[in-house]
Amino acid sequence: MKSYSLTTLFAIGSLYATAATGQQNTVLPDYPNSYEIVRDVVEMPAGRQMGSGNAIDIDSRGNVWVFERCGGNNGACPESDVDPVLQFSPEGKLLSSFGSGLFVWPHGIVVDEDDNLWIIDAGVIEGEKGNQIFKFTQDGTLLLELGEPGVRGDGPGQFNEPSDLAFGPDGTLYILDGHINPDSNRRIVHMTAEGDFIESWGSKGYGPLQFEGPHAIAVDSSGRMYIGDRTNNRLQVLSPTGELLAIWTHWGRPSGIRIVGDTLYAVDSESRAAVGEYGYNPGWHRGIYVGHLDGTITDFIPDPSPSGATSFPEGIGVSDDGVIWGASVGDREVLKFVKR
Numbered sequence: 001m002k003s004y005s006l007t008t009l010f011a012i013g014s015l016y017a018t019a020a021t022g023q024q025n026t027v028l029p030d031y032p033n034s035y036e037i038v039r040d041v042v043e044m045p046a047g048r049q050m051g052s053g054n055a056i057d058i059d060s061r062g063n064v065w066v067f068e069r070c071g072g073n074n075g076a077c078p079e080s081d082v083d084p085v086l087q088f089s090p091e092g093k094l095l096s097s098f099g100s101g102l103f104v105w106p107h108g109i110v111v112d113e114d115d116n117l118w119i120i121d122a123g124v125i126e127g128e129k130g131n132q133i134f135k136f137t138q139d140g141t142l143l144l145e146l147g148e149p150g151v152r153g154d155g156p157g158q159f160n161e162p163s164d165l166a167f168g169p170d171g172t173l174y175i176l177d178g179h180i181n182p183d184s185n186r187r188i189v190h191m192t193a194e195g196d197f198i199e200s201w202g203s204k205g206y207g208p209l210q211f212e213g214p215h216a217i218a219v220d221s222s223g224r225m226y227i228g229d230r231t232n233n234r235l236q237v238l239s240p241t242g243e244l245l246a247i248w249t250h251w252g253r254p255s256g257i258r259i260v261g262d263t264l265y266a267v268d269s270e271s272r273a274a275v276g277e278y279g280y281n282p283g284w285h286r287g288i289y290v291g292h293l294d295g296t297i298t299d300f301i302p303d304p305s306p307s308g309a310t311s312f313p314e315g316i317g318v319s320d321d322g323v324i325w326g327a328s329v330g331d332r333e334v335l336k337f338v339k340r
Contacts, residue, residue: 054315228254
């Protein structure tokens with residue numbers, strides 16, 4: 001999103017709205033589905049509705065953290081006084097919240113090994129707010145602030161619409177810097193745990209080690225990076241030092257990625273067969289892929305009713321016991337997926 005003078009936000013909102021009747025892929029891939037969908041899993045406060053969101057993760061106690069867009073989507077948070085950071089118990093009861101007035105466009109939440117929250121604000125109010133990454137305790141105490149509020153850039157310590165982050169085995173940060181705005185960055189930024197710049201990789205484009213609409217990242221125990229190169233309809237795998245190891249197109253159009261142990265999870269919330277429209281990826285049904293780090297897929301959880309430009313979860317979190325939690329932009333709901 002180019003500016004939250006809110007021009008680009010509303011343009012993207014129109015993209016989703018006008019494409020609501022686009023043609024969907026309906027043929028399912030030949031993978032088993034060992035999961036069942038559970039809906040209505042969180043309770044919002046009286047008078048408040050869940051907004052769009054792709055930001056969800058699970059802490060060490062099994063509590064579910066959601067960073068939603070203030071009951072709406074594009075442009076909602078700057079006009080709202082609600083808390084967008086929500087903590088739910090494993091049973092879905094709201095336990096706490098914070099963050100009113102702090103963020104422009106919620107886009108990521110990741111829980112670290114100490115149960116701190118890393119919050120990614122991909123929106124920008126030029127020269128004022130957004131375009132940053134924050135580290136909070138669970139009671140909302142700010143521990144670290146990365147990037148310059150409302151300032152775009154590609155220098156060390158700067159971002160241009162960051163989308164996601166992951167932690168390396170040594171505790172360093174791997175930040176996916178860029179989104180679908182053509183003027184945003186297209187790179188992975190490697191930083192220390194304190195936010196000092198180390199190096200970066202990637203550029204805009206369609207070739208190896210190039211990205212279009214980068215949207216999700218996970219890092220395995222060996223330091224390999226798994227990048228959801230969403231607009232390019234592929235997942236790129238990089239070595240710990242940034243060399244390309246693989247390009248996988250059989251994992252759909254990844255919007256969200258997580259790794260728990262040796263299991264890779266990726267969700268496709270956008271693939272459809274509408275020629276010339278956003279999300280064009282014919283032959284790929286929306287859903288959640290589950291598999292191994294070598295790219296082998298073991299399960300596929302299909303979107304039961306794909307619609308519009310986005311449906312089903314866009315972001316996922318996975319608990320230590322393998323329960324998948326999802327947050328949806330198009331459907332504006334939190335749901336979970338439990339093994340049968």
